[in-house]
Amino acid sequence: MVTNITSFGRSGLSDWLIQRVSALILAVYTLFMVGYLLFNPGLDYAAWSGLFSATWMRIFSLLAFVSLAAHAWVGLWTVTTDYLKPTAVRIAVQLVVILAIFVFLVWGIQVLWGA
Amino acid sequence: MLQVSVYRYNPETDSAPYMQEFQVDTQGRDVMVLDVLHMMKEQDNGLAYRRSCREGVCGSDGMNMNGKNGLACITPLSEVVKNGKLTLRPLPGLPVVRDLVVDMGLFYKQYERIQPYLQNDTPAPAIERLQSPEDRDKLDGLYECILCACCSTSCPSFWWNPDKFVGPAGLLQAYRFLADSRDEATRERLAELEDPFSVFRCRGIMNCVSVCPKGLNPTRAIGKIREMLLANAT
Ligand code: SF4
Ligand code: SF4
Ligand code: FES
Numbered sequence: 001m002v003t004n005i006t007s008f009g010r011s012g013l014s015d016w017l018i019q020r021v022s023a024l025i026l027a028v029y030t031l032f033m034v035g036y037l038l039f040n041p042g043l044d045y046a047a048w049s050g051l052f053s054a055t056w057m058r059i060f061s062l063l064a065f066v067s068l069a070a071h072a073w074v075g076l077w078t079v080t081t082d083y084l085k086p087t088a089v090r091i092a093v094q095l096v097v098i099l100a101i102f103v104f105l106v107w108g109i110q111v112l113w114g115a
Numbered sequence: 116m117l118q119v120s121v122y123r124y125n126p127e128t129d130s131a132p133y134m135q136e137f138q139v140d141t142q143g144r145d146v147m148v149l150d151v152l153h154m155m156k157e158q159d160n161g162l163a164y165r166r167s168c169r170e171g172v173c174g175s176d177g178m179n180m181n182g183k184n185g186l187a188c189i190t191p192l193s194e195v196v197k198n199g200k201l202t203l204r205p206l207p208g209l210p211v212v213r214d215l216v217v218d219m220g221l222f223y224k225q226y227e228r229i230q231p232y233l234q235n236d237t238p239a240p241a242i243e244r245l246q247s248p249e250d251r252d253k254l255d256g257l258y259e260c261i262l263c264a265c266c267s268t269s270c271p272s273f274w275w276n277p278d279k280f281v282g283p284a285g286l287l288q289a290y291r292f293l294a295d296s297r298d299e300a301t302r303e304r305l306a307e308l309e310d311p312f313s314v315f316r317c318r319g320i321m322n323c324v325s326v327c328p329k330g331l332n333p334t335r336a337i338g339k340i341r342e343m344l345l346a347n348a349t
Contacts, residue, residue: 002279002312012308012315013344078311082275 006094008073015074022067022074029064058112065108069101117141117196119151121162122204124211132211134202135159141192148180148187148195148203164215171328174263178215179204184265184326206268208277221277222264222284228307229281229289234300250296257291257336259329260284266323266333272316279312283323283333286314290336293343302347309344 009015040047051057076097084090117139124132137155149169156162164187165175171189178187180195181202195201209217235244267273267282281289289308292298308314314337323333 001307002310004311007311012311012313013341013348015311016315016341017345078316081312082272 006091006098007077008070015077018070019074022071025063025067026071029060029067032060052112061112062109065105065112069105072101073098116199117151117192118200119155120200120202121155121215122211123162123214125161125213126211145191145193148178148190148192148201149176151192151201152187152203162215163213172261174261177206177263177265177268179207184269186263186265186328189328206264208268208274209264217268219264222262222267222282225267225277225281225285226262226288228313229285229292230300230304231288231292233292233295233298234303235297236299244297246296253294253296254291256331257287257294260287260291260331261329263328265326265328266331269322269326270317271320271322272318276312276316280316281308281313283317283337286317286340287331287333287336289314290340293340301343305340305344305347308340309348314340314344 004010007015009018036051037043052061077094080090080093080097084093119137119139120134121137122132123129123135137158139151139154141151141154149166152162152164152166164178166188167173167175169176169188171186174186176187177184180187180190181197181200183195184206185195187203192201203215205211205215205217209219209221212218262284264284266287267277267284270283272280273282289304293301293304298304317334317337319334319337321334324331327333
């Protein structure tokens with residue numbers, strides 16, 4: 001057993017599952033977005049903000065944002081543990097990543113519910 | 116004439132590793148790479164490499180031949196030589212002791228970690244612990260590993276974290292004991308493996324599968340361990 005303190009789920013198994021589930025959610029969200037844009041060629045502001053004022057779309061978007069946050073954390077955590085060997089540098093980069101993810105997530109929520 | 120370029124390094128006298136060129140006359144025969152090494156040793160007695168069985172059984176002569184890991188004794192020249200050139204290097208990722216000889220300490224440490232022995236606390240029957248032919252079949256493709264380290268030293272995940280990632284060889288053996296109907300330590304074994312490194316650092320690149328001289332499939336074993344972990348979790 002290798003001890004971990006900065007990984008997302010604290011366990012390889014849960015990180016692995018989170019990575020797969022979040023990838024699935026992001027794939028569905030991306031497909032939906034691409035599909036929506038393709039079927040609405042003359043998209044204007046009213047239609048676009050109308051889409052995002054629907055509750056289901058906000059829930060769907062928030063789910064995608066949270067998935068993106070988790071996915072990025074698990075993925076970047078893995079990259080840092082592969083390539084950054086000095087502990088101080090690695091933990092520092094991990095903290096910056098986690099902080100950035102947090103900021104982007106809150107910002108995303110504000111954009112969703114702000115307009 | 117075969118042109119062979121071989122990695123030389125003697126930490127006691129060389130400040131850095133270098134490549135030495137040899138011209139070897141194989142008289143047109145398709146010999147094994149190990150035979151070529153013998154011919155080179157006749158030219159330069161100082162050349163160091165490991166070998167014992169010279170027939171693919173002991174796992175001593177794993178090395179990197181024209182960029183791919185394998186056993187020198189069962190790799191014919193026709194399989195590796197390109198444009199009349201052969202480049203020999205030690206197994207990648209492990210510290211070099213001398214020339215083609217690497218320090219396998221980390222590799223063995225990971226092997227030791229998975230407790231490669233049968234664990235069963237019920238008193239042994241008079242003759243032997245029986246196993247059905249079906250249960251015995253589950254060990255095929257697992258027990259044949261000769262611990263040559265060709266797989267683990269071709270695995271990028273093992274290169275980056277040889278102290279934390281068990282590696283394909285160790286994990287193949289981990290599954291060999293997880294799959295054994297006579298072993299009772301399944302839960303303890305799985306608990307040791309569920310962290311983000313030991314098993315889950317495998318990225319499924321399958322370098323291990325492509326080099327194993329015994330034709331074994333560590334990636335499949337790793338997938339099975341993952342399934343067992345998942346089935347055991349809540
Ligand atoms: S499949 Fe996994 S164990 Fe095999 S080489 Fe790739 S990362 Fe390593
Ligand atoms: S799995 Fe294959 S390549 Fe890996 S140590 Fe065993 S025999 Fe060698
Ligand atoms: S010398 Fe034994 S495996 Fe090659």
